[in-house]
Amino acid sequence: MTSTIDDLDHRLIALLREEPRLGLMEASRRLGVARGTVQARLAKLEERGVVRGYGPDVDPARLGYPVLAFVFLQIAQGRLKEAVSVLASTAEVLEATATSGPSDLLCRVVAQDTEHLQEIVNRLLSNNAIRRSTSYIALSHPIPYRTAPLVAAAGAAGAAG
DSSP states (O other): OOOOOOHHHHHHHHHHHHOTTOOHHHHHHHHTSOHHHHHHHHHHHHHTTSSOOOOOOOOGGGGTOOEEEEEEEEEOTTOHHHHHHHHHTOTTEEEEEEOSSSOSEEEEEEESSHHHHHHHHHHHHTSTTEEEEEEEEOOOOSSOSOOHHHHHHHHHHHHHO
């Protein structure tokens, strides 16, 4: 499902991204629109799934997990649900995405050090649903996860259309 936004939606999302704890009254003042407009726009963005949450961004490295790895997994035929259950029960697995190509899942995994990463991978591989893994350790993070440029482009496209 595609969803377009306009310039006001873009500015609202950008404002809340910069200051997630900002109240509706202050957001309306800064955007130069009525509080009800901000509330209605935000409700529509949430309803359409454009805005998915307001939780704090947590830095795993500051929690004692400085190693970030991307782990590709090959899953035994017909055992995806079982493999996903194993991944979901592993706290260090931050996310898993089904992929095309030679691997079935791409997982973002954090660890305390490389030995801990090896323990995590070994734990995952101990389940017969997971056949093989390939790990890539992140060396740096030159562009952190971001959506601001995408929101700006979508807002500009929505305003033009």
